[in-house]
Amino acid sequence: IRVRMAPASAPGNLTVTLVPSGAPAGVNESAFVAVAAVPMRGADPKVRSVSPRSSTAAGGVPVELVVTGLPAGATPSDWSVTFGGTAASAVEVLYSGVFETGLRATTPARAGGLAAVRVAPAGGGAAASA
Numbered sequence: 749i750r751v752r753m754a755p756a757s758a759p760g761n762l763t764v765t766l767v768p769s770g771a772p773a774g775v776n777e778s779a780f781v782a783v784a785a786v787p788m789r790g791a792d793p794k795v796r797s798v799s800p801r802s803s804t805a806a807g808g809v810p811v812e813l814v815v816t817g818l819p820a821g822a823t824p825s826d827w828s829v830t831f832g833g834t835a836a837s838a839v840e841v842l843y844s845g846v847f848e849t850g851l852r853a854t855t856p857a858r859a860g861g862l863a864a865v866r867v868a869p870a871g872g873g874a875a876a877s878a
């Protein structure tokens with residue numbers, strides 16, 4: 749049996765239960781149920797795309813980010829987005845799925861030059877940078 753699933757959003761055990769279906773009449777299906785605890789390591793988040801890749805010194809440019817490894821069901825208050833160490837002025841979740849999350853963050857005012865983009869849980873934890 750092969751199962752494909754998204755990376756774990758947090759470390760822990762995943763309980764897998766296999767239940768047969770279509771057993772012949774009189775066969776106790778519960779006698780064939782298999783349960784296993786599979787250790788899961790939380791996936792490290794990764795910024796997969798940033799668009800656009802530039803902003804003005806005045807800031808205020810909405811930037812769309814695609815990040816993998818974030819838990820599904822994210823809300824804007826769950827995440828801190830920074831550009832060059834300065835917090836984005838607004839963060840919006842465009843979509844939050846099993847495999848990736850789309851965020852829109854507005855760039856802050858800052859001096860010109862390259863700036864690392866960082867997405868991190870608001871309460872701390874593993875961060876994604878680009």
